[in-house]
Amino acid sequence: MSLIPLSKLGIGKAGTIKRVEDDGVISRRLADLGFLPETLVILSRKAPTGDPLCFELRGSQMCLRRKEASKIWVEVE
């Protein structure tokens, strides 16, 4: 069990969100999009150039840039 930023997750790998760095506006919006503590996230794919990243969470496919994804810390097996 270790904490890594969401941007470091491998394709097809899952993690559980433990912490979202508080950044005011951005963290608030991330929470509204479903990036909440105790939510299971899977990195489903990367854009052809490697950024942005597309995550599967709460029944939707949501894309974030690495910059925002690196603020979300997940626990992986």
Added chain:
Amino acid sequence: MSEKHVRLGFLGSPNSGKTTIFNALTGLRAKVGNYPGVTVERREGKLRKSNKNITLIDLPGTYSLQPISSDEEVVSSLLTGHSEGNSVPDGLVLTVDACSIERSLLLVVQALRLGIPLCLTITMMDELKARGGQIDLEKLSSALGIPVVGVVGNKGIGLDKLKNLTQNIEEWQVPILPPPSKTQELSGWIASVLSRGGYEAPEKDRRSDRIDRILLHPFWGSLAFIAVMLFFFQIIFTWAEPAMDAIDFGVNLLQLKVENIVKPGLLRSFLTDGVLAGVGSVIIFLPQITLLFAILAFLEAVGYMARAAFVVDRAMGKIGLEGRAFVALLSSYACAIPGIMAARTVPSPRQRLVTILVAPLMTCSARLPVYTLLISAFIPRDISVGPLGIQGLTLFGLYLGGGVAAFLFAGLIKKFVVKGDDLPFYLELPPYRLPQLKVVARQVWDRASSFLKRAGTIILSVAIILWTLMTFPETDFPDGTPEVLTKKMAIEQSFAGRLGKTIEPVIEPLGFDWKIGIGLIASLAAREVIVATLAQVYAVGGEDESLREAMEKDKNPKTGRKVFTAATVGSMLVFFVFALQCTSTIAVMRRETNSWRWPLFAFSYLLLIAYSASFLTYRIIYAITENSS
């Protein structure tokens, strides 16, 4: 019988199917407008076949009611009673896609906190079942403490039930316990509501996943993106042309008809060259606007637009924009009008404004006649660099120059002019779905009619003002003066002609004389008009061979040198790359930014660049050619 007027807000995240339900309930009579001060579209309609007077308000799709941009503030201030001239809706209908209900309940929580009577409509129940998921709407309703209706908008299922509900908002159930206010407790609350609602999560959407494996593949995905964009570009470029030619032909026909009926004179000139030409210059944009928005709406409904933005986002990020701005800029290569209108898909107001401000730099098709005239007349045909002719290379360079400048200035404008915070980038990839023709058609209709109503009136008035400038004061001619001469003298004596002469000292450093000056003023109506105006000034009938010859021969009376030297031609081409000589673009900018400030800024900064770049070009080519001769 005193009838209470009920207002009902329609809320939901993007792709939830909210608008389909709204359209089905209001029919085709919804009014499309704007919220004051912003670009956010305002759609309102009366509930069809209702005993009560109920107005439905289609609120812009959103994931959150905590605004982080001026666009989003429109929704939240309307719902909290801080919107001027708008009272808080009497009730809210929140549409939720059953497949992403785990996320959508976050929006439901925020809506519950508002304290406005709330009812949920759940869409995509069939998709949820097909993917092995489950939900019991009655149990969900009691878990949440609010009414819940399952709706399939395009098949009409559940609409009657929803309509009945809207008749008695005061009877809607309200939750006994408020939802949790702490972020940490949200996950648990949602899980408990869903488990009480008999919810079982759907499996992965295998069809979308399979398609995405190709369309978002590092190699094939990029290839598919380029193919779709080329196809898209080709369509708005070539498919629109026959329709535009037909409009042109129709306007000409009408002009001839008027000429047959009305005697030569002011009235005839006003009707043909003022009104008809003005109306023509408005509707000439319709084919491109219609096609562009038809394709955009189709790609959006299928689910590809989000993928395209995903693929190209990184490249756009380099200039401070995002993936969704790409399509708007690409469209501007055909014409800046639909391009600027397409910038609405960019959610960040700051980035949308930057996109709008650089869109006129993309080489639109109206520049082509000007480029063609100058290149074919003054760039030698027989010189080539390797296998490429210099004529073709020049044209390519002009196209490229516009694009490069757009990217460069996007970065600069964002850094120095349009300041403010950027929104975090987020983008949902919706499941691939078959588009509904009705939704696509509706969107195209809304866009086209809003263009006609708002931009059209400005374009028409400007056309008539320009006609006035080019017609007055009138001059008398002795009988028997050939028509080409009367036309030449008329434009020279007109206000526009005099203005062209007045600005000669200003444009002389660019190598332009007063004849080009008149052309530049006339081209404010539309860039390609300069070709016809030059033909008029040079008193030639046609616009092709004879105009080229006349321009080649023309000499400056003061210096005895040719007017159109290599330096002047180069300078003119560069001027057209940058300058915003298109009042229609200005009109659409005014409409899309809701202020005169930004179109004025765009006009000024582009004029400044055009002037400086032309000056440099003129000086450089002048120095080279003077030394070598």
